[in-house]
Amino acid sequence: MSADTTKKAESKNRMLEYAVPVLGFSGAFLGLFIRMNALPVDIRITILGCLLSSCALAYLAWIRPRKDIVALTTPLYSIIFLGFPLDDVATIVLEFLYAASLTALLVRLRNRFGESGSLVMDKAELAEPISRYMERIPDVLKNVSQESGHAAALVVTRFARGDFHDAALTAEAEIAKLNDARAPRIVQEAFAIVREQAEHLDKSFPAPERFVTFSSDAHSMLVKEPVSPGDKNDLYNSTLENALVLLFACAWAASEQSRSDLLNQEGFVLQLLS
Amino acid sequence: MTNHEFIGTGAATCKRFWRNAKGKISIIAIAVFVFFTIALLMASVFSPEIRSQLIYLIPVLFMLLVIPVALNYMSRRQYAELEPVYAAEAKTVRVKLINTSMIGKPVRIEGVVERVYFQFLNRPQFLVADRSGEISVKMFTKPSEEVKENDVVEVIGKVIHRYIVSGDPVINCVAIRKLKKTEGR
16 A cells, blocks of 8 residues: 555544544533533533544554454443433533543553554565565565465465465465476475475474475575574474575565565564564 | 163263362362351351251252352363364464464464463463473363473364454363473473
8 A cells, every 4th residue: 555545544543543532521521511601402412522532442443453342342331321311410520531531541552552453554564574584685586476476475374374285285386387487496495395394284294304495505595594404303493484484575575466465474474583 | 771771871970970070170169169158157057047048048059069060071071072173173383383363273282381370260271382482272171181380291272362352372272181291391
């Protein structure tokens, strides 16, 4: 998505964040005003301020990737707390307390539940460890075709979801295509490694005695230093991690259409890098 | 089925039920039972009205013990039925490969129990680590064998969110069994 759209979404969300305390307290102050001037208006109409404020808060909670169940249910509570007939003074006091609670919940939402989902999805930047790695291997990434990038995205996504058999099949199909193409050898090796290890994982096999690894001239282009061949299990595992991170980088660089799917797997890749 | 056979089967079921229940009652259930027993004893000493209601109150008191035992028995039986299904479907993975995209997938991990929480509530939670990382393993019934810290275990379960719809991935454990005792830990 363009930077312009991101900016618009950002400003809309900021407006809504301001709207939460403004609407809540406006309703309460309006109720106070009606009461002090003895205006011939039903004071309960001012409850709408808190209701709208809680709806804005619920929307802000909804668009975040991590859902805050408390903020999401505030419209319901505004009806339960304020919807029942009370005397005027009690209504105004309750409105002030409720507006203050909604404001506190908004602060909590911002601090504990992070950025809104739309902003997260719109971001075009990867986390630093991944982008730094991508900067290290420009020659590899520029030679990856869009088709290979898309296949790499599918492999990573399916692998992350635990669909190991599907990941192995996709990798195998791509290996067959790459054999007669000009794709970098390291990428072909990465597909072969993921294919083999995904098959093993699908069948719950332990690390075999012999398995596919990166060739020695590819070592400088890997995200992690290869482990010494003496420790078979560690070498097996780090080989897979290097292969998955490399495929993720290739997919991000070559297949723009896959980026939204890849962003969902960014956390998995960071976990592999940890 | 003859009457003798019927009675024999019923007795066997009861025996199995109590054998399963033995040592599987949570300390909370026992505490509740003891609290209300003392309360009832004291109330019946001081109030003749309560004494006249004892015929109802004593069975209710025992229900406080029987219901948790029955629920535990039923959940354990259900877990025992689920175990082969999960064992057949689960893929053996390293902890590091478990992520939120795998929510709902049956998995099998092997690792060392680093911490055990809430054992006394019959809802134990284990922190299991392998060489790649550590993960919380939640169980909603008492495991079939006692699992302690430093035990090497195999866990079979499903990946879920820690807080149902959000939070980091944890394993909803269907079966946990000891493989061997670790040495030198």
